[in-house]
Amino acid sequence: MYHFLECRLVDHLREFLRRSYNLEDANIVVEQPPKIELGEFALPLAFDLARKLRKSPRKIAEEIVINIGEIPGIDKFEVAGAGYINVRINRAALAAALANDSLPDSDGKKSNSAVPASTGKVLVEHSSINPNKAAHIGHLRNAILGDTFVRLLRFAGREVDVQNYIDNTGAQVADVVVGFVHLERKSMVEIQALAASPRFDYLCWDLYARVATWYAEDKANLQTRLAALHAIEQGNNETAAIAELISIAVLKRHLETMERLDIEYDFLPRESEILHLHFWDAAFTKLKEAGVLTYEPQGKNKGCWVMRRAGTLAGTVKTPASAAAEDGDKAITDMITEEDQKVIVRSNGTVGYVGKDIAYHMWKFGLLGRDFGYRKFFRYPNTHECWISSTDGETEHPHFGDVTEIYNVIDARQSEAQSTVIEALRGLGHNEAADRFTHFSYEMVALTPRCAAELGYTLSEEDKARSWIEVSGRKGFGVKADDLLDALIASAEKEVNSRHLELPGSERSQISTQIAIGALRYFMLKYTKPSVIAFDFKEALSFEGDTGPYAQYAAVRASNIFRKGGLNPDDFCRGSGPGGSESDASRRQGTAVHRVSPDEFDKFLAGDAGNSVWELWLAASQTSQVVSQCVATTEPAYMAKHAFRLAQLFNVFYHRHPILSEPDEKRKRFLLTTAAVVRRELIRVLAVMGISVPAAM
RNA sequence: GCGCCCGUAGCUCAAUUGGAUAGAGCGCAUGGCUACGAACCAUGAGGUUGGGAGUUCGAUUCUCUCCGGGCGCACCA
Numbered sequence: 001m002y003h004f005l006e007c008r009l010v011d012h013l014r015e016f017l018r019r020s021y022n023l024e025d026a027n028i029v030v031e032q033p034p035k036i037e038l039g040e041f042a043l044p045l046a047f048d049l050a051r052k053l054r055k056s057p058r059k060i061a062e063e064i065v066i067n068i069g070e071i072p073g074i075d076k077f078e079v080a081g082a083g084y085i086n087v088r089i090n091r092a093a094l095a096a097a098l099a100n101d102s103l104p105d106s107d108g109k110k111s112n113s114a115v116p117a118s119t120g121k122v123l124v125e126h127s128s129i130n131p132n133k134a135a136h137i138g139h140l141r142n143a144i145l146g147d148t149f150v151r152l153l154r155f156a157g158r159e160v161d162v163q164n165y166i167d168n169t170g171a172q173v174a175d176v177v178v179g180f181v182h183l184e185r186k187s188m189v190e191i192q193a194l195a196a197s198p199r200f201d202y203l204c205w206d207l208y209a210r211v212a213t214w215y216a217e218d219k220a221n222l223q224t225r226l227a228a229l230h231a232i233e234q235g236n237n238e239t240a241a242i243a244e245l246i247s248i249a250v251l252k253r254h255l256e257t258m259e260r261l262d263i264e265y266d267f268l269p270r271e272s273e274i275l276h277l278h279f280w281d282a283a284f285t286k287l288k289e290a291g292v293l294t295y296e297p298q299g300k301n302k303g304c305w306v307m308r309r310a311g312t313l314a315g316t317v318k319t320p321a322s323a324a325a326e327d328g329d330k331a332i333t334d335m336i337t338e339e340d341q342k343v344i345v346r347s348n349g350t351v352g353y354v355g356k357d358i359a360y361h362m363w364k365f366g367l368l369g370r371d372f373g374y375r376k377f378f379r380y381p382n383t384h385e386c387w388i389s390s391t392d393g394e395t396e397h398p399h400f401g402d403v404t405e406i407y408n409v410i411d412a413r414q415s416e417a418q419s420t421v422i423e424a425l426r427g428l429g430h431n432e433a434a435d436r437f438t439h440f441s442y443e444m445v446a447l448t449p450r451c452a453a454e455l456g457y458t459l460s461e462e463d464k465a466r467s468w469i470e471v472s473g474r475k476g477f478g479v480k481a482d483d484l485l486d487a488l489i490a491s492a493e494k495e496v497n498s499r500h501l502e503l504p505g506s507e508r509s510q511i512s513t514q515i516a517i518g519a520l521r522y523f524m525l526k527y528t529k530p531s532v533i534a535f536d537f538k539e540a541l542s543f544e545g546d547t548g549p550y551a552q553y554a555a556v557r558a559s560n561i562f563r564k565g566g567l568n569p570d571d572f573c574r575g576s577g578p579g580g581s582e583s584d585a586s587r588r589q590g591t592a593v594h595r596v597s598p599d600e601f602d603k604f605l606a607g608d609a610g611n612s613v614w615e616l617w618l619a620a621s622q623t624s625q626v627v628s629q630c631v632a633t634t635e636p637a638y639m640a641k642h643a644f645r646l647a648q649l650f651n652v653f654y655h656r657h658p659i660l661s662e663p664d665e666k667r668k669r670f671l672l673t674t675a676a677v678v679r680r681e682l683i684r685v686l687a688v689m690g691i692s693v694p695a696a697m
Numbered sequence: 698g699c700g701c702c703c704g705u706a707g708c709u710c711a712a713u714u715g716g717a718u719a720g721a722g723c724g725c726a727u728g729g730c731u732a733c734g735a736a737c738c739a740u741g742a743g744g745u746u747g748g749g750a751g752u753u754c755g756a757u758u759c760u761c762u763c764c765g766g767g768c769g770c771a772c773c774a
Contacts, residue, residue, distance in 0.1 A: 034717055044716055047754065057754070081717055082754075130774080170774045271774090304772060339699080339770080346772040353774045413768060415701065443702075444768080467766080495736065515736090526722095527710070530702060532767070539709065539723080543736050546710085546722040553736050561733040629713080641711070644721080655738045675733090697736065 001098050002040075002618065003625035005073055005089055006030050009041060012071050020067060021053065036615045037608070039078070039086035046083040057083025091614055092601035098621050099596065099677055101574040120404030121159045123364055124150050124440075127258065127265070128165040128410070131247040132172040133208045134201035135257050136478040137535055138411070138445045138471055144524040144690070145442055146409035147263040148636045151688045155627050161400060165360070166270045166388075168247040172208070174228040177243050179207035182224055183214060188238055188245075195249035201257075202480065204250055209476030255378050255386070257481050261517055262690050265386050267400045273372050273389040274360055280351045282370050283359035292427035293344055303347030307354075307424065309340050309416075342420055354417055358424045365425075365433040366402030374400070405436040407634065412441045412530075440634050442529035446470050447479070448536045455479070468534040479535065488516035491541050492549075500696055511694040515549050518691040522548030525689055526640040546644055548691055551682065554647035555693040557654055558679035561672070565660050572669070572676035596666075596673050604670045612656070613674060616649040620681040627688065636689070643685045650678045 010028050017023040026048070033042040046061040053060060064085060065077040075088045126146020129139045146162075153160045180186045184207070186194070194200060215221050231239035251268070258264075274280065284305075287293045293305045344355045362368040373393025378386040387397060408418060418439040425434040446468035449459055457477060463469055471478035492515040496508050503511075523540050527533050543549040562569045569575065572594050596604075605614045619642075626642040629635075659675060662668040683693055 029714095029716085031713060031716070038717090042717080044755095047716080050754070084717070167774065172774075301772075309770085343772050348772075350772085352772070356774095411768095412702065416769060417774095441702095446767090470767090499734075499736085531710075532703075534709080536709085542723075544723085545736095547736085549736055550722095557733075557737085564733050626713095633714080637711090638713085641721090648721090651737060652739095654733075658733070660733050697734090 001094055001621040001624070003622070003628060005094070006041065006625065009071060009074065009087065012068075013043070013045070016064075016068055021049070023049075023052075033080075033084075033086055036611050036618070038080060039088045040618060041087035041089070042080075043085040043087065044083075045085060050083070061085050091605040091610070091617070092598045094621060095601045095605060095617055096596075096598055098617065099573040099673055101680070121161060121402075122153055123161045123163060123401075123403040123406045124153070124409065125163045125165055125406070126150075126409035126440075127254070127263075128167070129254050130170065130172045130473075131166055131168055131250040131254065132176045133205040133250065133473055134199070135254050135481040136471060136473065137481065137484060138478070139254075140261075140481050140484070140520070141442065141445050141524045141533065142409055142411065143258055143263050144261065144521050145440070145529070145636060147258075147261075148521070148525060148639070148689055149407060149409065149440065149630075149634065151690060152627055152630050152636060152639070155688050156631050161403065162264070162266045163400070164265045164268050166247070166251060166268050168243075168251075169232065169271045169275060171225065171229060173243050173247050174225055174232055175211045176204050176208055176246055177228050177232070177239060178224050179204075179211040180242065180246070181228075181239070183207070183210060188242060191242055192245060195245055199253070199482070201250050201253040202482075204246065205473075205476060205480065208473065212474045252378070257485075259380065260482075260485055261521065262692075264380055264384055266398075267374075268377060268386065268388040269360065269372060269400075270389045271356060273391060274356050276391050277370060277372065279359040279363060279368060279370055280355055282368050283355070283362055284345070284351070286362070286428060287344075287358070287424065290428045292424055296341070301341055301343055301347075304343045305345035306341040307344050307420065307427075309342045309420070354420050357417065357421050361406070361421050361425065361437070362428075363401050364403060364406050365430065367425075367428070367430055367433065371401065374398075405438075407438045407440045409440040409442070412443050415439060415441055438634060440529075443532045444470065445533045445535050447477075448534045451479075451536050452477075454537065468532060484540065485516060485520065487537070488519055488541060489513055492516045492519070492543070495543065496697075503696065507695070511696060514692050514694040515543065515552065515697070518548030518552045518686070519543060520548070521690050522551065522640055522643075525636050526644075528637045529635060548686075548689075549697070551643045551647040551686060552691065552693050553697050554650045554654075555679055555682040555686065556695075556697040558650065558675045558682065559693070560696075561659055561675050565672075567672065569676040569679055572673045573680055575680055594669050594672070596670050600666055600670055604667065613653060616646075616653050616674065616678060619646050619649055620678050623681055623685055626685075639685065639689055643682065643689065646678065646682055646685065650675075650682070653678075 010030060013028050014026065017026050017028075026045075029044055031042045031044065033039050046057040046064065049055075049060050050057045058079065061079040061083045065079055068077055073090055073093050075090050078086050078088070080086045124146055126149075127139065127143045129135050135143075150160050150162055180191050180194075194203060197203070215225065228239055228243075231237050232243045234240065255265070284293070288305075293307055296302060296304050296306050342354065343352060344358075345351050359368060363370065363372075372389040373391050374387045374397035375390045375394055376385055377388035380386065387400070410418060418441075422434050422437050422439075425431075425437065447455075448468055449464050449466060452459055452463070452469055459469075469477075489509075489512050492512040493509065496503075496512050496515070500508060500511070519542075520540070524533075526546060559569070561567075604610055605617065622642065626638050630638050653674065657671055659668060659671045662671060686693060
């Protein structure tokens with residue numbers, strides 16, 4: 001709603017500036033004034049124009065205010081401060097539209113369709129956990145960011161495919177195979193039995209760390225790993241079968257863990273298929289033809305196919321020959337030269353990780369000319385089907401890949417590799433694809449020294465002084481995702497039991513789970529992406545203040561008002577989601593829907609007295625605005641902020657206005673409408689974050 | 698050495714992407730429940746935004762520089 005008005009305002013202003021000042025494509029910034037009394041929009045426009053027009057900002061602002069003309073939904077413009085133009089919108093009109101969940105002047109279109117629908121399918125890749133050990137809190141941040149971004153895109157009207165890339169051919173899986181076979185002396189059948197155990201991934205977690213220690217004890221042990229790797233690559237032997245068994249079992253566990261958080265995937269492309277279906281061969285040919293890859297005949301990278309490293313300019317790479325010609329000291333110039341090269345194909349002819357990634361991303365954009373085979377892999381309780389890549393696929397399958405826009409949720413440590421892939425696409429002449437390739441980069445989750453100590457790790461004095469310590473799967477150092485979720489559920493259950501012992505046990509555990517998910521997802525979303533999360537149980541387990549449960553609680557309180565009053569919130573505002581259908585029905589039949597008239601809105605929202613409630617309404621109207629902002633900046637944290645602000649404003653409102661005991665019927669109806677609208681928006685906002693609202697708290 | 702990121706209240710983080718008096722949560726102090734259940738609300742203390750220079754009408758935000766911390770720079774994935 002708010003977003004719609006803002007767009008209208010900007011359009012009008014742009015037209016006005018063109019007409020009156022002959023200014024094309026002026027950059028029009030719209031803000032919110034620092035205080036609600038000053039209006040709903042603030043325009044610092046006059047400051048920009050001051051230089052161009054050689055007049056004082058204040059004078060320009062005054063001129064604009066006089067000549068701007070009428071805009072539907074906007075009441076007036078006024079000059080403030082040194083030259084701000086503050087805009088006051090028609091409160092009653094916005095409130096009525098919001099209660100009706102429609103645009104001010106529209107024929108019942110939903111507010112979120114105000115976001116311009118872009119063309120083409122979007123692909124979001126997230127999670128991508130190596131299938132050799134349990135998922136940990138770092139993976140949780142990735143998956144929660146990715147899943148929330150998917151929800152944001154879908155809210156904005158985009159069609160999205162969710163992919164989870166599985167690296168099942170690397171050394172990590174081989175390491176666990178080595179662990180089972182050489183350290184544990186397990187047979188294929190025994191491993192099969194273990195793989196069926198409920199938390200097989202935990203077993204692998206410990207084993208993986210033990211194998212790493214075993215390698216460190218004696219370098220000769222690394223030969224065992226090499227043999228395993230070769231066997232896996234060759235295929236058709238027991239080692240390869242065990243590797244497949246392990247990676248599939250661990251992958252299933254990852255899907256289960258993520259399912260606990262309402263995170264689902266559409267397709268699981270695996271590295272094994274990238275290899276077996278010869279994706280690389282197709283990519284290699286094109287890359288050679290385009291001159292992206294060049295053969296290095298000498299020096300350190302002799303015999304390799306190399307690519308210019310991302311960020312280095314074309315022409316700056318000196319060949320050893322030219323370097324030698326201008327400088328006698330060949331050793332030094334050689335180093336400078338080769339630093340700018342990234343090896344894609346090794347001298348033994350095998351392709352490295354980045355090469356496979358280039359091929360994969362060509363496939364994503366439909367530029368490779370090859371496709372995966374597809375098999376059904378995992379069926380979610382809601383019947384949603386998750387597919388996996390295979391060499392020999394089913395004949396009937398959905399169409400994956402060939403998208404127009406991609407987002408890769410991968411932590412910041414991979415940014416150089418990501419840039420290399422983008423550069424390769426550019427080198428191939430696919431600039432439009434490269435432009436729509438977004439590395440959704442975020443910082444890692446680390447542990448506070450206190451947290452590490454709680455987990456029983458002994459720390460060096462140096463580590464104790466740090467503000468955080470990086471987790472390490474190789475060392476088995478970290479907090480497992482399922483453990484954290486279990487701890488959160490237990491903690492929530494304690495709280496629920498202390499207040500709602502009257503409820504049946506199944507319902508209490510359902511509520512506890514919802515609270516735990518709310519706490520966890522909110523926790524991972526409230527930090528902005530470039531901020532390292534120093535994980536601490538005390539903060540992650542908190543249910544008070546700036547947390548998910550706080551926002552959930554506000555929505556529950558809103559619901560409670562209607563429950564206690566024997567009322568249906570959908571009779572006061574147009575509902576969203578499954579609850580909305582009855583009100584649609586009742587509206588069609590013309591039955592009692594308790595509408596607030598424009599006059600009443602005017603009366604209750606006007607002036608100083610109405611300001612604080614109006615602030616709540618205004619915040620409630622900004623959901624689609626915030627969604628656009630999140631999508632445009634690839635930053636879901638704004639959504640968490642919005643949810644918190646909405647909840648906070650509602651709690652103040654709730655505390656200040658006893659609604660059910662309100663004697664004035666009209667005022668009571670207005671207050672109930674306020675609660676109904678905020679409840680609807682809170683449910684909506686939390687849903688975008690993957691958080692549901694419990695029946696009671 | 699090169700590249701990217703971070704430094705804001707005691708702690709953990711925001712700041713509408715260059716805007717008006719830098720805001721929240723936690724913690725601390727004080728007060729508020731026969732309530733639409735306090736997982737809440739109210740009040741208070743707490744800041745030279747790491748230091749310095751520059752650009753600008755205006756800088757936490759942009760540029761440069763220094764200080765401190767993190768991460769990347771493999772014929773690993």
